[in-house]
Amino acid sequence: MARTQDEKTPFAAVGSSFDQPELEHGILELWERERSFDALRKKNAGGPRYSFIDGPITANIEAMGIHHAWGRSYKDLYQRYKAMQGFDQRWQNGFDCQGLWVEVQVERELDLNSKRDIETYGIDRFSRACRARVDRSAAAITKHSIRLGQWMDWDNSYYTYSDENISHIWHVLKLCQEKGWLYRGHRAMPWCARCGTALSEHEMTGSYKEMTHTSLYVRFPVLPEGKGAVLAKQRASFLAWTTTPWTLPANVMLAVHPDLDYAKVRVVADGATEPEVLILGAKVFAQTKWHRAELLGTVKGRELLGLRYAGPFDELPVGKTSGPAHRVIAWDEVGEEEGTGIVHIAPGCGAEDFALGRREGAPVIVPIDENAHFATGFGWLDGKEARDVAHEIADDLRRRGLLFREVAYTHSYPICWRCKEEIVFRVDDEWFISMEELRPRLKEAAVKVRWLPAFIGQRMQNWLDNMGDWNISRKRYWGLPLPFYTCATGHFFVIGSERELRERALRGLERLEELHRPWIDEVVVACPECKAESTRVKEVGDCWLDAGIVPFSTLHWLDDRAYWERWFPAEFIEENLEQVRLWYYSQLFFSVVLTGRAPYETVLSNEFVYDESGEEFHKSGENFIDFPQAAERAGSDVVRWYYARHDVAEKVLFGYQVLGGVKRRLLVLWNTYAFFVTYANLDRFDPAQPDVPVARRPLMDRWLLSALERLVRDVRAALDQYDAQTAALRIEAFWDDLSTWYVRRGRRRFWKAESRGDSLAAYQTLYEALTTLIRLFAPMMPFLAEAMYQNLVRGAVAGAPPSVHLTDYPRVRPERIDDELERRMRAAIRVVSLGRAARAAAKTKVRTPLPRLVAVFDEGDRDRGALDGQDALAAIVREELNVKDFEVRDRAEGLVREVVKPELKTLGPRLGKDLPRVRAALAEGRYERRDGRILVEGHELLPEEVLVSHEGEAGHAVAREAGLAVALDTTLTPELEAEGLAREIAHKLNDMRKDARLDIADRIALRFDGEIAPAMERYRDYIAEEILATSMTRGLAGRGHGWSGELNGVSAALEIERA
């Protein structure tokens, strides 16, 4: 903060606008120079603890996204809020460092296209490249987070690739093995052929895209065995449909629904001469157009069970395995919405198929290898890419008379979330953790957590209900090495820590740089049972293992349990809501295994960020905005404030237009600040002067201070509930009132003090409001708060803490809250607001004084009785609306008329169906008043059963809102017109001063002429004071800044120059 310290002015001058990014760079330098964050940590060391745990951000990006900035704004907000209350914190940031996302990125950078390429390149070099990539990304994220204003212990960030993290995971995996939850499963998994690995459930989310595939209707001829003899004679075939033709060579069975009707149809296929018989779902048959078809009969699916058929590729070697198994089986999931009602089952190519195969004891044929190339045993298909052969298979089937129809089919199909290749399904060996025993424990632990917003808790329960066994293995390189070993004689065991590895090692330790492939694979260990040499399995772990262990690894569960106990569980975590199935889940898993409880107490989740038109941000798209761009163009605090005042549960529409709106709001605050500084400097205001006791300050000041205390109370209450939106909106509402009511109303007290004491009270009140306000929003807008603090407090008050972030968060002084005063002020503001509307209706400028304003509050209005037309508030109303007299009346005949309405809450139940009639009669004035009661439509209503309000009579300047009406007496006298003209002249002259670019304190000489002369003479003192004139003479000199024209229809000529 370059600040020229003029000894005569207490504060550095502040312009009418400000460059937020520039301001922020100044503050970043200040914090860096003064090591402000270190000072904060030192100040709070040993204080009460507040435990926040940072979810690891994926260290695989070049620039922080604006969506990261959202979550990080909250993280920083609440940590700073707690810090200002003296809480000691860990301030540890984390990076997620392993897994497919890093590998895919590095493959791209190194131009590697397959696992074979990686192995040729060398796993060691590949791993080092991955680590380097992570470190580069972490450095960029750190830099951008600092730019966001986030305060963290950046030198102490945790990295999930660390040996400590890995060792902690091993510990838990060994525990799972001991509990019997760990198993090796042979099952069908979604599989990415390019990455050469299975993908887990979490990785499938959001990866379905619309695409078009070749789908085939294929004949499966019935074999003349058992019940099939008759059908076979008729040349009958089952008709089945598939969107994945490459799975047909792996067909083992056909499935039907036992309760559905199936049609036997005689048809002559296109181009065929002989009729044939097809078997397919009856509904499908009925809904399909046929050229020549004849329904022979219908049977239930169960009657088809056990029938045998010839598979489409039985002549290939694989047919020796599948052929004998071909038969029709029952499956309740078969439907007729898609396909033919008969489902082709290939247990080696799909999860459900696999389960059916297992149920039926059928062989599992896995047609493709890791890279989705056909294995041997498939004849002409051997070695071909599965996803490329759809047309070849169709041609082959057509040639052999097995293809009934080929149709392009558009459907939603999964792609790999990282490399965007189409997924296949493949059966292979994978490692799993069984959820059966854990599921109820996880659910129970999750119920005890405070989820914000609450529906996130239900989503977690839903996820846990549906969560299958967790596939934790990936056939990849840069990841957690699974510590699973098998010895030469077949014993299986799990290594539970790095120390255990070192103890069991027979050789290979000397080359173990870190617990990663390939070095870890070279360590040969002794089998605990038979001492035989054992090597590690090749698989690495799911990256959500890495993140889930964080509440233990970063808190040193294994090596410093006392430390862990001090900081576990996290009182608060905050992430995007997609983390339900990711980090929230994986942490919960580890924590329940190790401690039986959840690792967090309050979980705040925010929605996603979209662009201004509601479209998703695409990294490569034109609409993409990364955080560093937004920071330099709009400012971090503008972004942070936008986020703070947003509902966490609503998606954010982000763009420079909305940020412009936020900046405009900040300008209201800034202008109040600039106003204060300008006049405080002119008047040499010294914040160290003794306070004017609050009780002796004018009503306006006491009102503002009461509202300020209320604000402190409300903001603290909101932030204690992690409700930043309410806090931010309250703060904004306060600074709006401060600017547009307190300062605007009280301006003259600052530049034309009637008494020294009143001016001091005004300065002290505004100063307190501003300095309290900046501490209130310091956690949300740390830069702006700091900039204002440095100028308002640090530069002006000896001994003040060097940073706003080292001050205490404001505490409520309840004795300053004056409910009644705030009620009266609200009533006055309502009257003024309505009065302006009445002014507009009367088409009279506020500069023209009017004789009288009458206000009538309705019975039952909460502000009735708050104003009496006599006190300081009445003076405010008179001045604000420029009326000579202000009256508050219970009713005002002639200006407003009485309107009686039924009190629905009491009359509704009493009158029932008569209510609409009574209501109409009251509205039309068809009622009588007698002894305070009201007679209407044969009913007698008590005073408390009606609401009496007032409406303006036509022809008067009146305005009305719910509960209040005001009427303006618009009679103009020559007196009032003359006064109005004087004000008009003063206003014009002040405009001219502005045009002449005079300084606000310059004195001027005024010359004038024209019909305004009488008013000029009569209001000479008033005008001179308003425009700082030292002389006023009739007759122009032709010098200086001049103007002539009409003011309120009166001719005028004016001339001013600096005196």
Added chain:
RNA sequence: GGGCGUUUAGCUCAGCUGGUUAGAGCACUGCCCUGAUAAGGCAGAGGUCUCUGGUUCGAGUCCAGAAACGCCCA
């Protein structure tokens, strides 16, 4: 197919336990105020509160059903 959320002005959203004229911000139009003002104020225009049915004297609000959109799971 199951779960969760959403549907109110051109846009983004408030609307508490049912109640009298459904609000705010942005944008638009007009007027006003202004020696802190890249601000502010007043007003205008803009609504079949997604639809259907029900409960009730009275439904944006409660109940049932439907639809559309989004997310999670299958």
